[in-house]
Amino acid sequence: MSQLTHFDNSGQAHMVDVGEKNETRRIAVAAGSIQMKRATLDLIMHGEAKKGDVLGIARIAAIQGSKRTSDLIPLCHPIALTRVGVEFEIDEKSNTVHCTVTAETVGRTGVEMEALTAVSIALLTIYDMCKAVDRGMTISNIHLLEKQGGKSGSWKAENSH
Numbered sequence: 001m002s003q004l005t006h007f008d009n010s011g012q013a014h015m016v017d018v019g020e021k022n023e024t025r026r027i028a029v030a031a032g033s034i035q036m037k038r039a040t041l042d043l044i045m046h047g048e049a050k051k052g053d054v055l056g057i058a059r060i061a062a063i064q065g066s067k068r069t070s071d072l073i074p075l076c077h078p079i080a081l082t083r084v085g086v087e088f089e090i091d092e093k094s095n096t097v098h099c100t101v102t103a104e105t106v107g108r109t110g111v112e113m114e115a116l117t118a119v120s121i122a123l124l125t126i127y128d129m130c131k132a133v134d135r136g137m138t139i140s141n142i143h144l145l146e147k148q149g150g151k152s153g154s155w156k157a158e159n160s161h
Contacts, residue, residue, distance in 0.1 A: 021043055021108040022069060028103050030115035032142035034123045035096045040134040042099065044126070045090060052063035053096070058125040060084045065121030066103055066114040073117070077109045084118060100145070112147050 044054045063084045070078040083104040090097055101118040103111040123139045130137065146156040 006036045021151065023107055024106060024149045026105050026110050026138045026147070028110060028112040029100065029145040030101045030103075030112070030119045030143065031098065032119040032123050033096050033128050033143055034137055034139050036130065036137040037134045038095050040130050040137065041090065041092065041095045041097070043130065046129065051127060054126055054129045055088050057129065058088070058099070058122040061125040062086045062099070062101055062118040062122035066101070066118035069114045069117040070128065075115055076113050079105050079107050079111065079114070081105050081111065081114060084114070086118065086122060088115040088122075097123075097126060098121060110147055110150055112144055116142060116144060 031052075047053060063086065065072075066081060066084045070076040071128070081103060083102070085102040087100045088097055089100070099119050099122045101115045103115040103118060105111050105114075119142050120139075123142070127137050127139060144152070144157065148154045
C-alpha cells in the first residue's frame with residue numbers, strides 16, 4: 001500500500017498539494033443503506049411522514065452535503081462539482097432504503113469524499129425526518145462503489161456489498 005498522502009515526511013497532517021496534477025474529468029459513485037420498521041418505510045413510500053417528502057428532502061440534503069464536504073473533512077480540497085446525482089431504491093423485503101450518489105467534477109483531485117459525504121447526509125436526513133416514529137433505524141454499508149479519472153485511473157469495488 002502506498003504512503004498515506006495526508007501526512008508529510010515528519011508525520012504532520014497537511015493538505016495534499018494538487019497544483020501540479022492535470023485537470024481531468026473525475027467521477028465517484030458511493031452507496032449506503034438505512035433499515036427501518038415496516039411502518040416507517042410505509043410512511044416514506046406513501047408520502048405520509050409528518051415532516052414531508054422524505055426522499056425529496058434527503059436528495060436535496062445529499063447535494064448540499066456534497067458541496068460542503070471540504071467544510072466537514074479537514075484535509076479535503078474545496079472543489080467545483082459539475083454534477084451530483086442521487087438515487088434511492090426502496091427494498092420492501094428488508095424494509096430498507098438504499099442510496100446511491102454519483103459525484104462529478106473536472107479538476108485536480110477526486111470526488112470520492114463528496115460522494116461518500118452525500119450518501120451519509122442523505123441517510124442521516126432520512127433518520128432525522130423519521131426518528132419520531134422509529135429511533136431504531138440503522139444506517140450501514142456506506143462505501144465507495146467506483147471512481148474514475150485522475151492519475152490512478154479507474155477503480156471499482158470487487159463486490160458491491
